[in-house]
Amino acid sequence: MSRARTVLVIGGGAAGSAVTVLLRRADLTVDLIEAKDDWNATAGSGITLQGNALRVLRELGVWDRVRESGFAFGSVGITTPDGTVLHVARDLRTGGDDLPATLGMQRPQLQRILIDAVRAAGASVRLGTTAEILGQDAQGVSLRFSDGGEGRYDLVIAADGLGSTTRAAIGITAKPEPTGMAIWRIAAPRPAGVTRTDLAYGGPAYIAGYCPTSDTTLYAYVVEANRDRASIPPQTYADEMRRLTRHYGGFWPEISAHITDPAKVNYTWFDRMLVEGSWHRGRVVLVGDAAHCCPPTLAQGAALSLEDAWVLTQLLTGADTWDDALFQAYYERRIARVRPVVEASVQLGQWQLDGVRDADVPGLMGRTMTMLRDLP
Structure with missing residues (x-):
């Protein structure tokens, strides 16, 4: 041209x-x-x-x-709701061997x-x-x-x-189009022992998981069936997420202690x-x-x-x-x-x-x- x-x-x-x-x-x-x-x-x-x-x-x-x-990390843990680790799987390096398999960040x-x-x-x-x-x-x-x-x-x-x-x-x-699931998310301080993503299946949610995002932070999430958003006032978001996470063990009690500010909790449907x-x-x-x-x-x-x-x-x-x-x-x-x-x-x-x-x-x-x- x-x-x-x-x-x-x-x-x-x-x-x-x-x-x-x-x-x-x-x-x-x-x-x-x-x-x-x-x-x-x-x-x-x-x-x-x-x-x-x-x-x-x-x-x-x-x-x-x-x-x-x-x-950066290279594995995912599968746990029971009480935090017992059942299996740790290596993540595939989809970007090639010269890059980490996975990286979490804010x-x-x-x-x-x-x-x-x-x-x-x-x-x-x-x-x-x-x-x-x-x-x-x-x-x-x-x-x-x-x-x-x-x-x-x-x-x-x-x-x-x-x-x-x-x-x-x-x-x-x-x-x-909604798939029928929804997710609660929050950023929180990272417990020292969290060095990978862990996923708990079962309990009151389909999935409860977290991912380290820096040396000092992580984000945590719980996945459940979607609900009418209008039925969940935003000022109750922290209470709602904490109600779900209190049933999980391992690092979850330490994470849940920081789910206090509803403005920092995000709730979205899966589409x-x-x-x-x-x-x-x-x-x-x-x-x-x-x-x-x-x-x-x-x-x-x-x-x-x-x-x-x-x-x-x-x-x-x-x-x-x-x-x-x-x-x-x-x-x-x-x-x-x-x-x-x-x-x-x-x-x-x-x-x-x-x-x-x-x-x-x-x-x-x-x-x-x-x-x-x-x-x-």
Whole structure:
């Protein structure tokens, strides 16, 4: 092309930040808009990053900061509700042998690292800003912004999450659907003996687990059948989570003692969604949760979103022409990897909802994670 290509990224989460950094590295002009005034306001409590997520973070140039900020480990423990360890399994290194199998970190810290990378890359960032698509043709997309400005771009990348308004605006009707489960989460101080994820099955919840997120912190969670959110006043969130966790032993009494502030407890339903057929309409393309989401039973949500950004950037920067064929190639490359992860993540939860006692959980998890060792 005789002029520099221009890209608008809508959404500043993991996928939007990653694709912005990677495109700027290729010397494309990138503007990023984020609807929230505070980019880090709802970053959440903690996150478990498998090796294939770490592989992309290394490509972004932020791996050293991530490693210093998080807590790396290589196994998962299965316990009884009273804390008795039944089995310790080695985690598969899905990012390759030169990266940890798993790293936990505080989600706000990951967001801060990505924000810093976006700003260092030289992208234009506007917070508290949304966009309305006015029209598009074979060469680009015209938009009006909520701050009153207008713009035209060669490409718009919709990274605006599960409830993506951009997805709906371009006529893709897929919406997230609840799976029947919900999760309580909180960040808390890390007991000295917690050096990996432990999962307790049984008791009053389907799963009670925790993940170390630094030398001094962890995030803890309990998974139960979803309830009507309106029936749970936010001021009771700490009481509700503590009511569930008090039935668990091991490190749980020490963790539960810190579940006191309802404002620090997060309650969300598990959702599933997979946009089928294509992830674009014209010059608008979806990445991350705007295109797919799954329960965190395999801890792959952020990893898949980061991979989307990496793959899309490879295709965009390696092509002279941005057209339907390129965007369809992006979809076909990603759907073959994303679909089995979404389906496996949902199946793991469904087996619990249905009370299936002889389900091949290790086999399904092993097959899915082995697939993820391959480059996306």
